[in-house]
Amino acid sequence: MGKDLIIVESPAKIKTIKKFLGGGYEVEASVGHVRDLPTKTLGVDEGNDFAPDYQIIPGKAKVVSKLKSAAKAADTVYLAPDPDREGEAIAWHVAEVIRSSNPNLKRIQFNEITAKAVKEALANPTELRKPLFDSQQARRILDRLVGYKISPLLWKKVKRGLSAGRVQSVALRLIVDRERERQAFVSEEYWVFKITVQGETPPPFDADLWKVDGEKPVIGDEKTALALESRVNGQPYVVRDIVEKERQRHPRPPFITSTLQQDASNKLGFNAKRTMSVAQRLYEGVELGERGTTALITYMRTDSVRISDEAKDGAREWITRTLGPEFYPKEPRVYKSKGSAQDAHEAIRPVDPSLTPDSIKNNLPPEQYKLYRLIWERFMASQMASARFWDTVATIESGPAQWRAKGERLVFPGFLQIWPQSSDNQSAVLPKLVTGQELRLEKLHKEQKFTQPPARFSEASLVHKLEELGIGRPSTYAAIISTLTERDYVHIEEKHFQPTDLGVIVCDLLVEHFAHLMDAGFTARMEESLDHVAEGETDWVALLRDFTLDFNPTLDKARENMTQVKAGMDTGLSCPQCEDGRLVVKFGKNGTFLGCANYPACSFTSNYIRNSAGEIELVKEEAPEDLGPCPKCEDGRLVVKKTKTGGRFVACSNYPACRHTKSVSTGVPCPKEGCDGELVEKTSRRGKPFYSCSKYPKCDYAVWDFPVAKPCPLCESKILVRKETKARGTHLACPVKDCGYWEKLD
Numbered sequence: 001m002g003k004d005l006i007i008v009e010s011p012a013k014i015k016t017i018k019k020f021l022g023g024g025y026e027v028e029a030s031v032g033h034v035r036d037l038p039t040k041t042l043g044v045d046e047g048n049d050f051a052p053d054y055q056i057i058p059g060k061a062k063v064v065s066k067l068k069s070a071a072k073a074a075d076t077v078y079l080a081p082d083p084d085r086e087g088e089a090i091a092w093h094v095a096e097v098i099r100s101s102n103p104n105l106k107r108i109q110f111n112e113i114t115a116k117a118v119k120e121a122l123a124n125p126t127e128l129r130k131p132l133f134d135s136q137q138a139r140r141i142l143d144r145l146v147g148y149k150i151s152p153l154l155w156k157k158v159k160r161g162l163s164a165g166r167v168q169s170v171a172l173r174l175i176v177d178r179e180r181e182r183q184a185f186v187s188e189e190y191w192v193f194k195i196t197v198q199g200e201t202p203p204p205f206d207a208d209l210w211k212v213d214g215e216k217p218v219i220g221d222e223k224t225a226l227a228l229e230s231r232v233n234g235q236p237y238v239v240r241d242i243v244e245k246e247r248q249r250h251p252r253p254p255f256i257t258s259t260l261q262q263d264a265s266n267k268l269g270f271n272a273k274r275t276m277s278v279a280q281r282l283y284e285g286v287e288l289g290e291r292g293t294t295a296l297i298t299y300m301r302t303d304s305v306r307i308s309d310e311a312k313d314g315a316r317e318w319i320t321r322t323l324g325p326e327f328y329p330k331e332p333r334v335y336k337s338k339g340s341a342q343d344a345h346e347a348i349r350p351v352d353p354s355l356t357p358d359s360i361k362n363n364l365p366p367e368q369y370k371l372y373r374l375i376w377e378r379f380m381a382s383q384m385a386s387a388r389f390w391d392t393v394a395t396i397e398s399g400p401a402q403w404r405a406k407g408e409r410l411v412f413p414g415f416l417q418i419w420p421q422s423s424d425n426q427s428a429v430l431p432k433l434v435t436g437q438e439l440r441l442e443k444l445h446k447e448q449k450f451t452q453p454p455a456r457f458s459e460a461s462l463v464h465k466l467e468e469l470g471i472g473r474p475s476t477y478a479a480i481i482s483t484l485t486e487r488d489y490v491h492i493e494e495k496h497f498q499p500t501d502l503g504v505i506v507c508d509l510l511v512e513h514f515a516h517l518m519d520a521g522f523t524a525r526m527e528e529s530l531d532h533v534a535e536g537e538t539d540w541v542a543l544l545r546d547f548t549l550d551f552n553p554t555l556d557k558a559r560e561n562m563t564q565v566k567a568g569m570d571t572g573l574s575c576p577q578c579e580d581g582r583l584v585v586k587f588g589k590n591g592t593f594l595g596c597a598n599y600p601a602c603s604f605t606s607n608y609i610r611n612s613a614g615e616i617e618l619v620k621e622e623a624p625e626d627l628g629p630c631p632k633c634e635d636g637r638l639v640v641k642k643t644k645t646g647g648r649f650v651a652c653s654n655y656p657a658c659r660h661t662k663s664v665s666t667g668v669p670c671p672k673e674g675c676d677g678e679l680v681e682k683t684s685r686r687g688k689p690f691y692s693c694s695k696y697p698k699c700d701y702a703v704w705d706f707p708v709a710k711p712c713p714l715c716e717s718k719i720l721v722r723k724e725t726k727a728r729g730t731h732l733a734c735p736v737k738d739c740g741y742w743e744k745l746d
Contacts, residue, residue: 005074009081016285020115035093071102083109089136111345113295135534167472183614185453191219197439207405235399251415253305253335254347257474265460272478305335314353315383349379381419456496470524513558577604671718
């Protein structure tokens, strides 16, 4: 009698599962998918109900052969890939290739890799779920039809190597639309008033302007601001109203895939791809010394906030034993998933709540420790009592103006004991105040400000927007973002997405010719339809047939009518070298550049930048600057400033024959305490200049904007930086986060 065989998705799980089951089972891995559509042909027979031509993935022949041999020697084969649509598809394809070797196939799945979960799954096997596989298959074929048919059109009309995607292109549109909102934004001036007042007892406290003459204040220029200041000068400041009440702040639910990606980005600086990679290792199991290989978290691709009763009991036991019974709510917390959530498995949580991050810190690499700590703290906080605050709102009157001061006193920390990040925005504590009390004015602050354009998307905010619109699924977001950057559709500048000219032109062409496909609402409705397929409510072939009824005619029109921009995108600028040429943006192998449309008759080319309004500005090449004789050459060669792809540098005029080089100095000493270096110009991988210490890597100080050796009057910064914005023009600003100091430059 042979052993039973368990086939998992990842080789990393084999050791963990074998530890639980001993020698009674063989465990093998499919190493992801074993079959897929062909790489060089469409692989979908549209005239035959979209029949897919699945093939063994190149390089997987040995894996398939090994699985067949193991299946042939086994009594029962348990298919145990991950518990989601993609996992179901992997199980289905593995079943198809080994069925001839052993038809006795069962499906098992577990949300966590523990002895109990694996043994329970083996005791309760199921059949493969065809509706779930059909949903994944429909998604794969949809993406193949869109990508395989539109991408060659982009190669022909724009540039080889481009791609389009059903979800990817809609994500690109969000980024491009946000950039256009920023470029069209017109900044408006406004003034903010604040007072610092002192009661009979300390401390002094601040109050914000709330109303003027009973209305919300609108102070749009300096004249209005000075007029208001004149009206309140000399007026007494009297407490007119005090409202006090207790308020509760409740914890948020445990992580799902999208919220984990957002928090890991905001708090740890991890991109979505890195987050999912680290989470995968925590799920599959890590070495914990005497404990051996141990899985630390539940499955990390989920959109459900549900947790098991066993997990709730484990959290309650740790909270009451470690922190005290008052930190646990009267009733266990239950969170409701969104209507579109699959709810097939639990939220992301620690497998063993009693296994604290600090107890295993020495066994984990830093990135695994940080992510596990984030997941553990979020889960434990989600099961704790609410935090309680005593809120005080005081209304202060001075002539025509009313001011509001808000105070917040923590009465009981509750979940904030574990999740202090949630308390970042606490208000100040107010002194004892009584109605009718007159306060002493310490200072009246007025500050000119300007409205700011909407921020570019960060990874976290883009993931949040995609989830909010119902576009794609959390498990696909990391791949979508990677594709946008790899295709050079977007650059990441200071952790935010900025569309390239290539990304903009591709987006515009797709919106013009595939308006339906590029509509966020249509994409979200398609996701709902795929969910209905997974639930057995919609036929996958009918879904694809409905899609192609609109898509195929639209594609035919696009092939005929789409504008050819391979020769360049017109800028409206005249060529400075010839008389009648127009400058166009060209998409070269090494990025975009400006060239004359009369090429090859005119060979003018130039780098360029776009200003804050999105207008093109040519980058003027600097004439070589004589910096004295080269210290390495003996024939009187000079040192000059040079420019190359990637930035400027100082080098011998005989470079590269003479290798004497160094960075361009700003002449500003490094402001880091105890460092004797100076700030020099460097260039990022994306070609953007920045300024860092010449002593790097010993000193890692760096700023994005040109430094000026002038101390900040508000904080301890030894330098300011030169910036230019639409709202403030050219100005100096403090580089220290949260300082806010700036001054105007002529």
